[in-house]
Amino acid sequence: MSGATDLDKLAGACRDQLGPQSEWFRPNGYPDSLALCIIDSIQSTGAHYNSVLNVVNRYRELRADAAATDGTAELLASFDQLGGARNWAKKVGNFKAASTKRGASLKADVMHDVAQKLHDAGIRMSAQFREHGELAAGNEDRRAALKKLWTSAEAQRSGITFEYALMLAGLPGVKSDRMVLRFVSTAIGRSDLTPTTCATLVRDAADHLGVDATTLDHAIWRKASGRANN
Structure with missing residues (x-):
């Protein structure tokens, strides 16, 4: 060629x-569940996808049918219900670290941090996440602010999990x-x-x-x- x-x-x-x-x-992704978008995207880095599905499925078992529409409030409440990120990792997630850096936090800690940042910014459901993250003329500043918020969490600077979460929420992406x-x-x-x-x-x-x-x-x-x- x-x-x-x-x-x-x-x-x-x-x-x-x-x-x-x-x-x-x-x-299919999770167009109605920002909670599952956060869990899957952050859990997926450096992991076999079956292990990601195991975490997603355990969250679904914990939340039953409600998991399909959970937002940040429900995800944060699940951490409180189980006694914090470490217990959440034990019962729903796993003890995988967010990076290979010495002393790195658990992925569960990062999920909680991202969910809290989004929640505090008023981005609490998947529809709001899509609205802020859309690649569209006139939305550049809002998308950049959303990406900056997400990538400020530990080990998320590359933006890969941010892009993936948007894809899981229903926006075309890579x-x-x-x-x-x-x-x-x-x-x-x-x-x-x-x-x-x-x-x-x-x-x-x-x-x-x-x-x-x-x-x-x-x-x-x-x-x-x-x-x-x-």
């Missing part, structure tokens, strides 16, 4: 390797984790790809292929992680 742009190379790799678009798995970065880097033949540049390329490729960004991101992630794409 002599003279091809990075976009051409990525779009070609997607066509060649991801199978028919009509068969791609479409993730989670430039190591799986997606690896696929895109290989496809375009570059080793210097940043998460931001990767996300832009995937969004552009999604437009080029006529699918939404979340669908393409998930198809790439499933391919890179060895999962079936349907």
Whole structure:
């Protein structure tokens, strides 16, 4: 593909390797539960997805049907109910640290912090989260403020979990984790790809292929992680 742009190379790799678009798995996310968006996104970093699902399912067991519509108030109340972040980690989450840094807090602590920050800012339900986080003309300042709030939490500076939470809440987006970065880097033949540049390329490729960004991101992630794409 002599003279091809990075976009051409990525779009070609997607066509060649991801199978028919009509068969791609479409993730559901949690469009009505900001609590589950927070839990899944923060728990997902550096983890096998089955372990993330285990935490999500234990929260659902704790909250029963209400989990499907829980916001920040309900998530924070679950921490209080169980006696704080460490007990929450023991009974719902796990004892995974938020980073490899010595003395790093538990992911459960970070979930509580993010939920508290959002709650204090008046962003308490998934609809409000989507409204503030939408990539749209005229919403740049509000989105930037929301991202700054989220990424001020421990080990969240990269913004990957922020973008993923928005996707889980129902906004098209790209989670430039190591799986997606690896696929895109290989496809375009570059080793210097940043998460931001990767996300832009995937969004552009999604437009080029006529699918939404979340669908393409998930198809790439499933391919890179060895999962079936349907």
